[in-house]
Amino acid sequence: MAGPFEGAGLTGRRVADESLLSDEKTMLENDPGGMLRATASAGAQVRESAALAAEANLGVLADEGRPRAVVVAGIGTAGLTGDILATVAGPRCPVPVIGHRSAGVPGWVGAADVVIAVSASGRSPEALAAADAAARRGARLVAIGNPDSELQAMAERARAPFIPVPRRAPARASLWGLAVPVLLAARSLGLVKVNEADLAETAARLDADAERCRAGAESFVNPAKSLALGLAGSIPIVWGSSPLATVAARRFADTLAANARYPVMAGALGEAGRGRVGLLDGPFGGLAESSRDIFADPDELAELSTRLRLVVLRDGGLNPEDEADEPVAVEERRADAVQTLAERRGVRCDVVTAEGGSALERLASLVAVPDFASIYLALAHGLDPMAVPAINEMKELSNPLPEGLQ
Numbered sequence: 001m002a003g004p005f006e007g008a009g010l011t012g013r014r015v016a017d018e019s020l021l022s023d024e025k026t027m028l029e030n031d032p033g034g035m036l037r038a039t040a041s042a043g044a045q046v047r048e049s050a051a052l053a054a055e056a057n058l059g060v061l062a063d064e065g066r067p068r069a070v071v072v073a074g075i076g077t078a079g080l081t082g083d084i085l086a087t088v089a090g091p092r093c094p095v096p097v098i099g100h101r102s103a104g105v106p107g108w109v110g111a112a113d114v115v116i117a118v119s120a121s122g123r124s125p126e127a128l129a130a131a132d133a134a135a136r137r138g139a140r141l142v143a144i145g146n147p148d149s150e151l152q153a154m155a156e157r158a159r160a161p162f163i164p165v166p167r168r169a170p171a172r173a174s175l176w177g178l179a180v181p182v183l184l185a186a187r188s189l190g191l192v193k194v195n196e197a198d199l200a201e202t203a204a205r206l207d208a209d210a211e212r213c214r215a216g217a218e219s220f221v222n223p224a225k226s227l228a229l230g231l232a233g234s235i236p237i238v239w240g241s242s243p244l245a246t247v248a249a250r251r252f253a254d255t256l257a258a259n260a261r262y263p264v265m266a267g268a269l270g271e272a273g274r275g276r277v278g279l280l281d282g283p284f285g286g287l288a289e290s291s292r293d294i295f296a297d298p299d300e301l302a303e304l305s306t307r308l309r310l311v312v313l314r315d316g317g318l319n320p321e322d323e324a325d326e327p328v329a330v331e332e333r334r335a336d337a338v339q340t341l342a343e344r345r346g347v348r349c350d351v352v353t354a355e356g357g358s359a360l361e362r363l364a365s366l367v368a369v370p371d372f373a374s375i376y377l378a379l380a381h382g383l384d385p386m387a388v389p390a391i392n393e394m395k396e397l398s399n400p401l402p403e404g405l406q
């Protein structure tokens with residue numbers, strides 16, 4: 001008899017198998033959609049999108065001067081581009097940057113505002129409804145996404161600039177292709193300082209990280225494979241030391257969930273320190289660690305006890321000091337503190353420290369290795385990192401029936 005999940009595309013192993021990450025050929029076979037390849041194109045995406053944005057007529061945005069507010073509208077990865085803009089613009093940004101993840105735009109949006117509608121496919125209902133609402137309310141509109149899509153048609157009807165981002169991979173592997181045009185649209189409004197050197201260095205860093213994380217590099221030299229194997233079987237908790245690192249933490253939660261199907265808790269360390277840090281004392285934290293029998297068979301243990309594994313994404317003290325920002329020293333002390341807490345309780349902890357000069361490059365340095373780690377963790381469980389049966393089923397079940405079938 002068919003099991004409840006038959007047809008849902010559920011294959012894979014409950015327990016991760018390290019040996020699945022040792023042979024490049026097997027890994028590429030187990031990644032038929034090419035998530036590894038798509039993720040390795042991050043640097044190329046930065047360069048390509050920067051060139052495409054330069055060809056779009058973004059100058060018209062600036063003609064009407066500085067907006068009252070910028071709304072970045074989109075869902076999923078497209079929605080994350082709003083958080084990226086807000087963090088790269090930083091606390092000195094002269095106007096509010098608001099990410100909007102549901103259909104339409106906030107009620108107050110009007111002619112004084114700019115709406116950036118983002119959708120990799122060019123057809124998410126959230127981005128389309130936002131573009132439509134922006135046009136109706138007379139707000140300035142910029143649209144970013146798949147060329148020859150409904151979104152492009154809508155931008156054309158509204159005589160708004162459209163930045164075509166060719167769709168070669170699922171939305172979550174197109175983060176950089178989508179984020180760069182958002183930043184460049186905001187730059188043309190004078191809201192963010194991203195120069196050509198920042199873009200070039202960010203692209204170069206993404207390329208270098210893709211090289212370190214390539215399938216052919218073994219786990220002892222591949223930071224993504226070792227991060228993935230460390231997380232295997234655990235409940236990952238990902239905390240970012242700064243606002244920028246917190247965007248990277250949320251991204252890691254998204255990719256771990258979509259690619260590896262892991263439940264993750266992610267957020268800002270500042271807030272976690274006043275609440276969720278208590279998890280370290282709980283049944284999956286210190287209690288699980290202190291009740292472990294050191295003579296037990298490690299394989300058996302791995303199956304018996306689910307434990308937390310902490311990943312701390314640190315900004316590395318490179319944040320420029322800013323009065324509106326929390327002092328770097330506070331962020332650094334807090335990151336040191338949580339590592340000490342984890343150590344005292346025996347909770348294992350990985351640290352990824354940002355590198356690079358500009359905010360964009362630092363963000364890239366916190367996103368690249370975790371992105372690959374989420375794919376290796378999927379592969380270690382025998383999961384196709386690209387397949388998303390539950391997401392597709394959710395869309396199918398929640399879509400209204402076509403007329404006549406109701």
Ligand SMILES: O=P(O)(O)OC[C@H]1O[C@H](O)[C@H](O)[C@@H](O)[C@@H]1O
Pocket residue numbers: 074075076077078118119120121122123124127171172391
């Ligand atoms: O960028 P879009 O094509 O509008 O897609 C937005 C989102 O749609 C779906 O829900 C996908 O599962 C997400 O990965 C994606 O980010």
